[in-house]
Each structure stands twice: as structure tokens, then as C-alpha cells.
Amino acid sequence: MAVYKLKTPISEEEIRKLNVNDVLYVSGTMVTARDQAHRRALEYFKQEKPLPINLEGLAVFHCGPIMKKEGEKWFVVAAGPTTSTRMDIFEDEFIKSFKVRVIIGKGGMGNRTTEAMAKYGAVYGAFTGGAAILAAKAIKSVKSVEWLDLGMPEAMWILEVEEFGPLTVAIDSHGNNLFEDVKRKVEENRQKIYQKFGLSP
Amino acid sequence: METVNIVENVAFNLLKQAVIYLPEDVKQALQKAYAEETSEAGKTQLKAILDNVELAEKYQAPICQDTGTIIFYVKAGAEAKNLDKIEEALIKATRRATVEVPLRPNSVNPFTQKNSGDNTGRLIPYVNWEIVLGDSIELTVMPKGGGSENVCISGMLVPGEGIKGLKKFVVDAVLKAGAKPCPPNILGVGIGGGSDIAMKIAKKALLRPLNVPNSDPEIARLEKEILEAVNMTGIGPMGLGGKTTVLGVNINYAYRHPASYPAAVAFNCWAARRATARIGADRKVEYLTHKVE
Structure with missing residues (x-):
């Protein structure tokens, strides 16, 4: 297990050094995107419409934050990760289209995303679900908010972060998926539990 | 006024x-889990959880x-x-x-x-x-x-299978939920009444503090046994592997119809x-x- 501190924009070369179980801290620009922002970004790409920000080399955070506006400025109140599997249907296209290097969320992602990460060079960093203040404290400022018409949780928040983490690298760019490894072990344990407690499968 | x-x-x-x-009993259970967790990734997650709990208190934020x-x-x-x-x-x-x-x-x-x-x-x-x-x-x-709510489950079990069927139902629910409900979780288990009643009392069971044992020693034993079983899954904190998947199991029951064995599992995330x-x-x-x- 190694600890990496990377600054955006992150290059493909840098991201390929990471392996599952490594711990990653990200500094620089991070954008939030949930279901609706993913959908809209891909629609824009299809229509060759530019996004509000160039996402190449950046980190994308699956997060619906609580924000507060004071005067003209937005402040982060709480910003923990949301369940990433919902974004599985978009993420391979998203990585391919926008060359983002780090996807941050909770719960892990599936095969399509794992394959895209191996092909285009990106990792999935698992941030502790619910650790909203830990996340908020690493967010130094809100640079802007785009697509606020989608609602506060679904909007695209463009954030300046400093040592955002700890992120457990759970999918690396070499086809490894820690969540899938755990799932396999858990499946083996299922039989042991059934046996020990006399439960018929 | x-x-x-x-x-x-x-x-x-x-x-x-x-x-x-967080309620004191939940905090203590998380601290104990952190001390006892052997998986590296699991320990990182529990540490982040405890740091976060402390920061929330310090900054008076959710x-x-x-x-x-x-x-x-x-x-x-x-x-x-x-x-x-x-x-x-x-x-x-x-x-x-x-x-x-x-x-x-x-x-x-x-x-x-x-x-x-x-x-x-x-x-x-x-x-x-x-x-x-x-x-x-x-x-x-x-x-x-919402994350832990999404994996809550109720089912009508086979009365003839009795408590064994119930144990399997809970174990399977935890296996199916995996990383989704932000483990380590607290499980409320409801039995009997009817399909709606089982879930209602399961959720209500989540209100019982982790350090208050079930008043019925037989059910307290069953809670312990189910806790041991679900922690053998290896799902671990945030599903990254480890021995802390569930912090506690709280069972609540009502009498049942002879032909029915309603059961429900209400999940709570670590932020219980x-x-x-x-x-x-x-x-x-x-x-x-x-x-x-």
C-alpha cells in the first residue's frame, strides 16, 4: 500500500502508477456530478456543445452536497459521496469522452467502468460514505456552480480542493477492482456461514 | 410559551x-470496531468515519x-x-x-x-x-x-422453516446489500404481524441503543448469533473488506398468522x-x- 498525493490536471502516466489498495489524496480542481449531470454532459458531447469546464485530467466526485449561499458566494456545508453504481450506465462514455482521471464515490463500480478505466487511464477512489465534513474541510472554495436548474444535489459544482481524501484506490487502470475481489471472497464466505449456522442454501 | x-x-x-x-453508543461501537479491525482498507475507512464524527462536532455541521x-x-x-x-x-x-x-x-x-x-x-x-x-x-x-433505506427488505418466509429461515433471510439481505448501505450497519429485524407491521417494527428496533441488550435473553442470544453470522461475510467497512460489517442486530416481533411468517430487515448506515x-x-x-x- 502506497500513499499518493496528486495535483490536477493529472496525466495518464501519473494515474497508471496507482494500484488497488493505494491511498490517494487529490489537490486542484474537482467537479461534482451525479446522474443528471452525467446525462447532460454526455448529451452536450453528442451535440458537440462545450461543457462549462474542460474535464481533462480532473477528478469527478459522485456527490450531492449541501451548499449555503452567503451574499454572492457559495460555501460547502457537507459533501460526502453518493452511491456510484447509479453512474455505471454513464461512466465508461464519460471517461472516454472527457478524459477524467479520478472518479470518486462510494460503493464501487462495475465491469464497464473498470474496462474503461483500464483502456483510457483512470482510477476509482473510494471515499468513506457519509464522511461529509471530512470532505467539506478539504474543499477550499467553490469556484462556480453550473446547471443549478438540476437542483442543488444534481448540479455540477466546480470545487478547489486540497488533499482531498483519504481515497482508497478501489479500481486501478490495470483492470483490478477491489470491490469485485471482496465480492468474490464474500461469495465464498456465504457457504461457510450457511454451513456453520446450519442454513440450507 | x-x-x-x-x-x-x-x-x-x-x-x-x-x-x-452521533449517539454515544454508536460512537463507542465505531471506536471498538476501529480498534479491532484487521483489514487495512477497512481500518482506513473506520478512521475516516471517526475523524469525520469529530469534525462534525467541532464545526457543528451535519x-x-x-x-x-x-x-x-x-x-x-x-x-x-x-x-x-x-x-x-x-x-x-x-x-x-x-x-x-x-x-x-x-x-x-x-x-x-x-x-x-x-x-x-x-x-x-x-x-x-x-x-x-x-x-x-x-x-x-x-x-x-437514503443509501441504507434502499436495501431494506421484507419478505414472507416459510413458517415451517422457523428461525432458521429467518437467519438465512437476514444473512442473505446483508450479502445482497454489500457496500451499498454504508457499512458498518445496524440492523433492525422485524418478525410477525403482517408484511407492513414487520417493516414498521424492524425500523422501530433501530431506536434501541447498541449497549442495551434485548430484554428477552433468548432473543438477545439470537441477535448475537445473527451478528456473528453477518460479520463473517467479510464485506467490511464501506464494502472494502474486513470483519466489521454490522455493529448490532436489534430484533422486534409481533405474533404471526399461522400461515404466515412475515420478516423485515431495516438497515441503518454507520451514521445511525x-x-x-x-x-x-x-x-x-x-x-x-x-x-x-
């Missing part, structure tokens, strides 16, 4: 305390950005006054907490998909009523996170938030789970 204003104030305080401070669906449990003394005004007071408190704490607006019309923006809407906040002896009102709030206060007929307020100045 009018009783209804007191109820609103107390409910506001409870909401605020609940989303910022522990988790998902401040949940707001659910109240009200034990209303049969002789208490103004009971008809309580729901209105709870709605007002929820609106105020949404702005002032703040809470994330989490109440969406299921047809139009429009978010009400203030955590209220038809039947939300949901109020569970119980009439009890006396003249005081006990208020409990449970801000219930709840807060309780009692309002006396003399309008004296006693906070039972949190210190309020």
Missing part, C-alpha cells in the same frame, strides 16, 4: 442534535450530507394537551431545521420529481404515533439516510442518527439522548 411552540423548539433542537452528534428523510416517533400521554397541534409543530420544526442547520432538501414528489425544497410534503415528515399513560410527550427523531426528548405537562423539557444548552 404555548405547548405547540415548545414542541416546535424541541423538535428543532432534536433535529439539529441528531444530524450533528455528519453526513444526506440528512435523510425525517421520521418522528411520538409517545403521546393520553392526558397530554394539544396533541392535535403536534404534527403542525413538527412540520414547522423540519422547515426551520432545513434552513438553519441546514438539512439537505430530501423530499421529492414521486410523480413530478419536484423537490419541495424544505423536507416536507405529503406524509413527510412521517409521524409514528403511540398513545401511552400519563401527560407527557416523548419525541424521537430519526433522520433516515436519532435523538429523543420528553416534554412534561409542566412544560419542562428533558433531553434524553443529547445535551442541549
Whole structure:
């Protein structure tokens, strides 16, 4: 297990050094995107419409934050990760289209995303679900908010972060998926539990 | 002050305390889990959880950005006054907490998909009523996170399989939920009554503190056994592997129809938030789970 501190924009070369179980801290620009922002970004790409920000080399955070506006400025109140599997249907296209290097969320992602990460060079960093203040404290400022018409949780928040983490690298760019490894072990344990407690499968 | 204003104030305080401070028993269980966890990734997650709990207290901010669906449990003394005004007071408190704490607006019309923006809407906040002896009102709030709600499950088991069938049902529910409900979780298990009743009492079981054993020693043993079984899954903190998948199992039951064996598992995430206060007929307020100045 190694600890990496990377600054955006992150290059493909840098991201390929990471392996599952490594711990990653990200500094620089991070954008939030949930279901609706993913959908809209891909629609824009299809229509060759530019996004509000160039996402190449950046980190994308699956997060619906609580924000507060004071005067003209937005402040982060709480910003923990949301369940990433919902974004599985978009993420391979998203990585391919926008060359983002780090996807941050909770719960892990599936095969399509794992394959895209191996092909285009990106990792999935698992941030502790619910650790909203830990996340908020690493967010130094809100640079802007785009697509606020989608609602506060679904909007695209463009954030300046400093040592955002700890992120457990759970999918690396070499086809490894820690969540899938755990799932396999858990499946083996299922039989042991059934046996020990006399439960018929 | 009018009783209804007191109820609103107390409910506001409870909401605020609940989303910022984890109950002491949950905190202790997480600390114990951190000390005992052997998986590296699991330990990193538990450390982040504990750091986050501390930061939330320090900065007076919600522990988790998902401040949940707001659910109240009200034990209303049969002789208490103004009971008809309580729901209105709870709605007002929820609106105020949404702005002032703040809470994330989490109440969406299921047809139009429009978010009400203030955590209220038809039947939300949901109020569970119980009439009890006396003249005081006990208020409990449970801000219930969506991630753990999404894996709650109920089923009609085969009566002939009895407790064995129940154990398998719970183990399978945990295996199926995996990383999704933000483990380590607390499980409320409801048995009997009917399909709706099983889930209702399962969720209510989540209110029992982790350090309070079941009053029935037989059921307490069953809770322990199920806890051991689900922690053998290896799912671990946040599903990254480890021996802490569940912090506690709380069972609640009702008698069942001879032909039915309803069962339900209500999951709570590690941010298992709840807060309780009692309002006396003399309008004296006693906070039972949190210190309020």
C-alpha cells in the first residue's frame, strides 16, 4: 500500500502508477456530478456543445452536497459521496469522452467502468460514505456552480480542493477492482456461514 | 410559551442534535470496531468515519450530507394537551431545521420529481404515533439516510422453516446489500404481524441503543448469533473488506398468522442518527439522548 498525493490536471502516466489498495489524496480542481449531470454532459458531447469546464485530467466526485449561499458566494456545508453504481450506465462514455482521471464515490463500480478505466487511464477512489465534513474541510472554495436548474444535489459544482481524501484506490487502470475481489471472497464466505449456522442454501 | 411552540423548539433542537452528534453508543461501537479491525482498507475507512464524527462536532455541521428523510416517533400521554397541534409543530420544526442547520432538501414528489425544497410534503415528515399513560410527550427523531433505506427488505418466509429461515433471510439481505448501505450497519429485524407491521417494527428496533441488550435473553442470544453470522461475510467497512460489517442486530416481533411468517430487515448506515426528548405537562423539557444548552 502506497500513499499518493496528486495535483490536477493529472496525466495518464501519473494515474497508471496507482494500484488497488493505494491511498490517494487529490489537490486542484474537482467537479461534482451525479446522474443528471452525467446525462447532460454526455448529451452536450453528442451535440458537440462545450461543457462549462474542460474535464481533462480532473477528478469527478459522485456527490450531492449541501451548499449555503452567503451574499454572492457559495460555501460547502457537507459533501460526502453518493452511491456510484447509479453512474455505471454513464461512466465508461464519460471517461472516454472527457478524459477524467479520478472518479470518486462510494460503493464501487462495475465491469464497464473498470474496462474503461483500464483502456483510457483512470482510477476509482473510494471515499468513506457519509464522511461529509471530512470532505467539506478539504474543499477550499467553490469556484462556480453550473446547471443549478438540476437542483442543488444534481448540479455540477466546480470545487478547489486540497488533499482531498483519504481515497482508497478501489479500481486501478490495470483492470483490478477491489470491490469485485471482496465480492468474490464474500461469495465464498456465504457457504461457510450457511454451513456453520446450519442454513440450507 | 404555548405547548405547540415548545414542541416546535424541541423538535428543532432534536433535529439539529441528531444530524450533528452521533449517539454515544454508536460512537463507542465505531471506536471498538476501529480498534479491532484487521483489514487495512477497512481500518482506513473506520478512521475516516471517526475523524469525520469529530469534525462534525467541532464545526457543528451535519455528519453526513444526506440528512435523510425525517421520521418522528411520538409517545403521546393520553392526558397530554394539544396533541392535535403536534404534527403542525413538527412540520414547522423540519422547515426551520432545513434552513438553519441546514438539512439537505430530501423530499421529492414521486410523480413530478419536484423537490419541495424544505423536507416536507405529503406524509413527510412521517409521524409514528403511540398513545401511552400519563401527560407527557416523548419525541424521537430519526433522520433516515437514503443509501441504507434502499436495501431494506421484507419478505414472507416459510413458517415451517422457523428461525432458521429467518437467519438465512437476514444473512442473505446483508450479502445482497454489500457496500451499498454504508457499512458498518445496524440492523433492525422485524418478525410477525403482517408484511407492513414487520417493516414498521424492524425500523422501530433501530431506536434501541447498541449497549442495551434485548430484554428477552433468548432473543438477545439470537441477535448475537445473527451478528456473528453477518460479520463473517467479510464485506467490511464501506464494502472494502474486513470483519466489521454490522455493529448490532436489534430484533422486534409481533405474533404471526399461522400461515404466515412475515420478516423485515431495516438497515441503518454507520451514521445511525436519532435523538429523543420528553416534554412534561409542566412544560419542562428533558433531553434524553443529547445535551442541549
